[in-house]
Amino acid sequence: MSEGLFSQKVKNFFKLLCQTEWNATASGLIIAILSILIMAWWRPWGAVGAIRNWGEWILYGIGIFGQKPSSVLISSGSVIGIGFVAGAFISACLGNDFSFKFPPPWELVKAIIAGILMGVGSAFAGGCNVGGMYNAIGNLAANGFTMWLGLIIGVVLGLKYIYWEMEHVTWGTSGGKNFDFPYGLKIVIGLVGIAALIWGAYKYAGMSDDYAASLSGILLISAGLGYTMQRGRWCMVQAFREPHMTGDCTLAKSVALSILVLAVGAAVLKYAVPQRGSSVAVKSVLMDVVEDIDTDEIQDEELADTLDDLTDAAEQAVVSARRVLDPVNYVRGTFGWGAILGGFLFGLGAMFAGGCGSGTLWRVGEGQMKLWLVVPFFGISNAIMTKWFRAIHMEGTGPMHEGSKLGIHLYLPDALGYGWTLAIVALAMALWYIIVDWNEDSNKLIVEM
Amino acid sequence: MSDIKVAPEGLEVARTLDAKGLSCPMPLLRTKKEIEKINSGEILEILGTDPGSRNDIPGWCARAGHEYLGEREDDGFIRFYVKKK
Numbered sequence: 001m002s003e004g005l006f007s008q009k010v011k012n013f014f015k016l017l018c019q020t021e022w023n024a025t026a027s028g029l030i031i032a033i034l035s036i037l038i039m040a041w042w043r044p045w046g047a048v049g050a051i052r053n054w055g056e057w058i059l060y061g062i063g064i065f066g067q068k069p070s071s072v073l074i075s076s077g078s079v080i081g082i083g084f085v086a087g088a089f090i091s092a093c094l095g096n097d098f099s100f101k102f103p104p105p106w107e108l109v110k111a112i113i114a115g116i117l118m119g120v121g122s123a124f125a126g127g128c129n130v131g132g133m134y135n136a137i138g139n140l141a142a143n144g145f146t147m148w149l150g151l152i153i154g155v156v157l158g159l160k161y162i163y164w165e166m167e168h169v170t171w172g173t174s175g176g177k178n179f180d181f182p183y184g185l186k187i188v189i190g191l192v193g194i195a196a197l198i199w200g201a202y203k204y205a206g207m208s209d210d211y212a213a214s215l216s217g218i219l220l221i222s223a224g225l226g227y228t229m230q231r232g233r234w235c236m237v238q239a240f241r242e243p244h245m246t247g248d249c250t251l252a253k254s255v256a257l258s259i260l261v262l263a264v265g266a267a268v269l270k271y272a273v274p275q276r277g278s279s280v281a282v283k284s285v286l287m288d289v290v291e292d293i294d295t296d297e298i299q300d301e302e303l304a305d306t307l308d309d310l311t312d313a314a315e316q317a318v319v320s321a322r323r324v325l326d327p328v329n330y331v332r333g334t335f336g337w338g339a340i341l342g343g344f345l346f347g348l349g350a351m352f353a354g355g356c357g358s359g360t361l362w363r364v365g366e367g368q369m370k371l372w373l374v375v376p377f378f379g380i381s382n383a384i385m386t387k388w389f390r391a392i393h394m395e396g397t398g399p400m401h402e403g404s405k406l407g408i409h410l411y412l413p414d415a416l417g418y419g420w421t422l423a424i425v426a427l428a429m430a431l432w433y434i435i436v437d438w439n440e441d442s443n444k445l446i447v448e449m
Numbered sequence: 450m451s452d453i454k455v456a457p458e459g460l461e462v463a464r465t466l467d468a469k470g471l472s473c474p475m476p477l478l479r480t481k482k483e484i485e486k487i488n489s490g491e492i493l494e495i496l497g498t499d500p501g502s503r504n505d506i507p508g509w510c511a512r513a514g515h516e517y518l519g520e521r522e523d524d525g526f527i528r529f530y531v532k533k534k
Contacts, residue, residue, distance in 0.1 A: 020452075021503070021504055092500075095500075097500040099498065099525070101470050101472070101498045101499070102470050103470040103471055103472065104470055104471070107470070107471065107472075107475070162474070162475075162478060163478075166478060166479070166482055174467045174469075175467075175469075175470075176467075176468075176469040176470015176471055176498065177469065177470055178469055178470060178498040178525045178526055179525070180525040233500070233501050233504065235473070238473065238474075241474065245474065245477075245478075246477070246508075246509055246512055246513075247512065248508060248509075248512065354472045354473045354474060354475065355472070355473070363472065366500070368472050368499075369470075370470075370472055371472070449478075449481060449482065
């Protein structure tokens, strides 16, 4: 009897972990924690980095780009994308959500338009809904707020378009197909997927190059993000859309909470860690001292060697600390019209696609062929726009984006201090929360069909 | 984390909407439009493949006041049943 009870509990646990849809609040919190962890590992995650890298490969493959892009297994952006899609795929297999879902033909046309809009939009905004909004606000960058505003405008207009489309477009709107597999096979594939991820992480960790070795954690944490988002069906475009479509504010509230938790985590990392080991600290304490030493004038050879090593180590420390947590690396020069226009185009595209940057990738892992088509067009258009923007210095030059034509590079704590920055993020998220909650009952912001 | 509600067998359906292959938000929007075409008390059947509909359709029913009768698994798709208020 007790054995039957125990196996029942094991079954329930599997069901909870792999089959039921996770509640939105819990998903949002797990996503915030994983986002903080990957930041602590060394970089925030994003979706567009992967999609652009894959787009560059397509352009290189067909001969449009002459320069070979960085390897999909070495570009950290691409590794995030691979981990993320793999996590979502594993979740979809274990939860029996995976199947090849072929949409009606009109949806494929929309996928192409969506991909182009999202690629162009994320070039203007300096990231998609993740890097340009979620992680931007989370990284205390002002440009996150302007993209947030643009996203709302784009999503509302996109919703109006979809209403119009439902009245006027009749071609190719039905006849979708679905190719499913036996559930048992999906469970086996899901388990093989987990094994492959672990194998991949160990493979990275064993590499002699420090950078390549660090990709182990990037791969695993991204997989956790993809798994959680698929299981919770946590979709940011839905958070922006639903209050205006049905009034439902569950996801909007969850995204608001998730951003706040992420911002607190980022503030802890960015405020505390630079005190101990950022490039600024290393530079002021160590570099300025060792730079003054002329080792040629020192007679003692052993001491000269030691000092040479010290100089190298200090230089290395500055470089790696810069790469890791220095706030300037994750602030974009798009606080202004760039992120508003970018958010608008991206929001519109996400409505055509039925998924934002992250939502597109986890739906790819679920077998939604429409989103499979969004990704290459998103990647190609973003790769072309980014190359062009770089050539004309659209976003200015250097890490501080001096002379950006898209807006200002503003790390909020530089202007307001950490306290006021966190207060503003908290206030903005609280306001968003209250407004969507109020709208759920009053329906004042619903766009009628 | 709700359990799946299974619809009773042999429901008399007034209208069927084919939303197979469609992804979020199209299945729900089509449902919203399609339900305008049936009378109060009649049943709309929606054929779908988007796992998100499992949450979206019951959630919308609760909000709009329609009765969600449940779903039935078919060969490679799901049939959802909604009784108009």
